[in-house]
Amino acid sequence: MISSSPLVIGVGVAVALLALFVLARRLRAPSAEARESKRAHDAAQEREPPVEIGETYEFGVNELTDHHSGDEVAVGKVKGFVVFTEDVPSGLEPGDVIRAKVLSFNEGRTSADATFVGRA
Structure with missing residues (x-):
């Protein structure tokens, strides 16, 4: 039989909340594609364009x-x-x-x- 003591219930609630927190962070994290797009955008801002206006x-x-x-x-x-x-x-x-x-x-x-x- 599983104990229903306040300590066991508290630990169970804490584990459930931690699992929900981890799941929420993973769902909100940018995808690998979004991270790569951001990296490419940042790199592009740091270099001179390889094209010229009028060419x-x-x-x-x-x-x-x-x-x-x-x-x-x-x-x-x-x-x-x-x-x-x-x-x-x-x-x-x-x-x-x-x-x-x-x-x-x-x-x-x-x-x-x-x-x-x-x-x-």
């Missing part, structure tokens, strides 16, 4: 996504630096290689906006 670069499209403007943009990287390319033609798909002219940097200079020049 044209050739790179592969990693993904197509909706821009805050509502238009679809191609996302790619030049030497690990993210470039969002506007005015992409329909039918463009991830894996396609394009040329784009850099127009501006974001506020932290961790990515650039560009306009589509052509397919490579």
Whole structure:
């Protein structure tokens, strides 16, 4: 028979609370993907962009996504630096290689906006 003394009950409650605390911390902790994204973002802020405004670069499209403007943009990287390319033609798909002219940097200079020049 299990004892129902106040000490046993107190220990049981403490163990249950500790288990809930550990579970809550694990659920709130950032995922490995989120931690890697944060690390890459921090590293990007510490380096000079490998692209220049006004220059044209050739790179592969990693993904197509909706821009805050509502238009679809191609996302790619030049030497690990993210470039969002506007005015992409329909039918463009991830894996396609394009040329784009850099127009501006974001506020932290961790990515650039560009306009589509052509397919490579």
